Amino acid sequence: MQSRTIRTDVLDVAYEEHGPSGGAVVVLLHGFPYDVRCFDEVAPSLAAAGCRVLVPYLRGYGPTRFLSPSTPRSGEQAALGHDLLQFMNALGLGSAVLAGYDWGGRAACIVAALWPERVRCLVSCTGYNIQNIARSVDPVPAEQEHRFWYQYYFHTERGRAGLTKDRRDICRLLWKLWSPEWAFDEATFEKSAISFDNPDFVEVVIQSYRHRYGYALGDPALAGIEERLAAQPKITVPTINLHGGHDGVGPAPQVDGNAKFFTGAYERRLIPHVGHNVPQEAPSDTIAALRDLMKGTTE
Known part of the structure; x- marks a missing residue:
């Protein structure tokens, strides 16, 4: 494994690279509040099979840094998709296999939906992760509303101060609530928690959770992407949706409402006893999904 940095239009993106430089490219994308350590069992296995595996730190995490103090510290969905596209451009990647969850799954879904020619296939945990911001004010059942307590907390200045x-x-509490059957220890948590010391972590997180409800303005430079995402674009690339059967923030419904957003080959796989952090809790299932998709697609 090599630790590297690549410069995009607004970031110095830190990433880890595994495997041969000429292998099929797989980009693995972490979520909130996690980091690249969630792929520690996934990346080496794919690399051993001949893949070139790239695992970037998202904006606001770990060693990734903004180039300019004037760039808005936005965590909106358009920023995540833009960062992934620019990361691929900077590395000269024509197309890649994408896999992610939570924020990383959102980035992967956005690139797959808006620039499908750049995506060979997709593993997206919980499925269609593109936000419908126009409907964000619509209430959901109380049982789901209470799971979003942290989002509402971050809408307040008390929440900013708390974070x-x-x-x-x-973040440790969220890990426990979202993955109630995952018996992680403090050492495992701390390996990822050091990424939250990034100087932009708080601002990026706060903006993300405020923007998705219309309580914060987006980055004007990304308005065109947000406009396209408002149409809830379909995803045409072959996709496997890995959904933890015991996801404490987004429980898997009996009827898969995600299928309508996928017009290409699509499959949902429920993983019993697994929570929100699928790659770290169920690395073998993640690897199997990626290998199955790559068998059926070409670069």
Whole structure:
């Protein structure tokens, strides 16, 4: 494994690279509040099979840094998709296999939906992760509303202060709530938690959760992408949706409502006893999904 950095239009993106430089390219994308360590069992296995595996730190995490203090510290969905596209452009990647969950799954879904020629196939945990911001004000059943407590907390200045002061405490609690059967230890948590010390972590997170509800303005430079995403574009590339059967923030419904957003080959795989952090909790299932998709697609 090599630790590297690549410069895009607004970021120095830190990433880890595994495997031969000429292998089929797989980009693995982490979510909130996690980091690249969630792929520690996935990336080496794919690399051993001959893949070139790239695992970037998202904006606001780990060693990734903004180039300019004037760039908005936005965590909106358009920013995540834009960053992934620019990361691929900077590395000269014509197309790649994408896999992600939570924020990383959102980035992967956005690139797959808007630039499908750049995506060979997609593993997206929980399925269609593109937000419908226009409908974000619509209430959902109380049982789901209470799972979003952290989002509403971040809408307040008290929440910003809390995340600034107690980011490890908050993020550790989210790990426990979202993956109730995952018996991680403090050492495992701390390996990822150091990424939350990024100087832009708080601002990116706060903006993300405010923007998705219309409580914060987006980056004007990304308005065109947000406009396209408002149409809830379909995803045409072959996709496997890995959904943890015990996901504490987004429980898997009996009827898969995601299927309508996928017009290409699509499959949902429910994984019993697994929570929100699918790649780290179920690395073998993640690897199997990627290998199955790559068998049926070409570069």
